[in-house]
Amino acid sequence: MEGGKIINSEFFDGISDLEDFNLLKFIITSEIRLKLLFSLYGSTKSIKELESEFNRKSANISRGLNELKGCKLITRLPDKRYAISSIGFLLAKNIENLMYDCESIDSKSEFWENHSIKSIPNRFLKELLFFNNSTLVKSTITEFAKPINVYLENIKESTEISMILPVYSKIFMDSINEALINHGGHLDLITTKNIHDLILKSDSDNYFKSLVRDKKINYYMVDDLANIFFTATDTFASLYLFFDDVVFDSSEMLLIEDLSSLSDAYRFYNSYKTYIFK
Missing domain, CATH: 3.30.870.10 (Endonuclease Chain A)
Structure with a gap:
């Protein structure tokens, strides 16, 4: 019929990238990893600054940083400060959007x-x-x-x-x-x-x-x-x-x-x- 078009479509998406899902799960299931990622999302920081910010022992901060570094979400700069990587920035942005989505759904x-x-x-x-x-x-x-x-x-x-x-x-x-x-x-x-x-x-x-x-x-x-x-x-x-x-x-x-x-x-x-x- 003029003006119309028939389209075959499928409306149920599965999780297409299990690796990305597991990485997201790895971050949000740890309070310290999540806090560190978002702290570095804002600016570069030293271990001392992070210890003061979270009032945590150096060992806990170091372990969290090493876990994020192992996932290539952060990097250690020559001046020994830590910075978020491009992959880490994208993940943090997606988590931020996810939190906003949840807030949106919760408000209604x-x-x-x-x-x-x-x-x-x-x-x-x-x-x-x-x-x-x-x-x-x-x-x-x-x-x-x-x-x-x-x-x-x-x-x-x-x-x-x-x-x-x-x-x-x-x-x-x-x-x-x-x-x-x-x-x-x-x-x-x-x-x-x-x-x-x-x-x-x-x-x-x-x-x-x-x-x-x-x-x-x-x-x-x-x-x-x-x-x-x-x-x-x-x-x-x-x-x-x-x-x-x-x-x-x-x-x-x-x-x-x-x-x-x-x-x-x-x-x-x-x-x-x-x-x-x-």
Whole structure:
């Protein structure tokens, strides 16, 4: 069909580099090794300076330094000071990012704990950290449809829309079509064949087909799709998850309206899109 493309994809990454994993485990399972690595991540230091900083005996500091040196994470300079190596710098940076990821997930712990994330590849779970600055929009007794209404209000004002769509809702699609028609916008859509067929079946006025013909919609159908209803636009970004593999939760949504964070949302979408072309 014009405007569409079918992509075979696999969404479950394994650990590809066991050596890197073991090195990371070696560092984070030792308080002294981790502290030494991050101390040298900031600047070069002598053993005396490190002893004073950590209030540890020289033998403990020396053993930790030798272990890091043996892994080529640090090096000893001619003036007997220690400095982080290029490999050590990259590892420390990755550990720093990992800690930030954990902080991000913890800040919205209830949202993540209440939903299934097992279908989301590990690499994309890390990239979702930009939702650390999001607002959690929840249903209430008096406003049961609050997340949906907030989403619809935002999508109707959007022009450039990128979306990962693992669930179908006529309300959502009608609002997206309205935004594209009213604002002359564009939708880049990743979905499954089942969802695509449901869209066509319910689109009695053939808006979807017309928008595809007019190149206002470009869509990609994949065999397997992670259970994330993700939207990135020029006005907001949002994330809905599933309770399990089949039950979509429309009662909670993470919402970003900070314009400075929207570039991260588009970057996440493009990264995900590139991944399914592998």
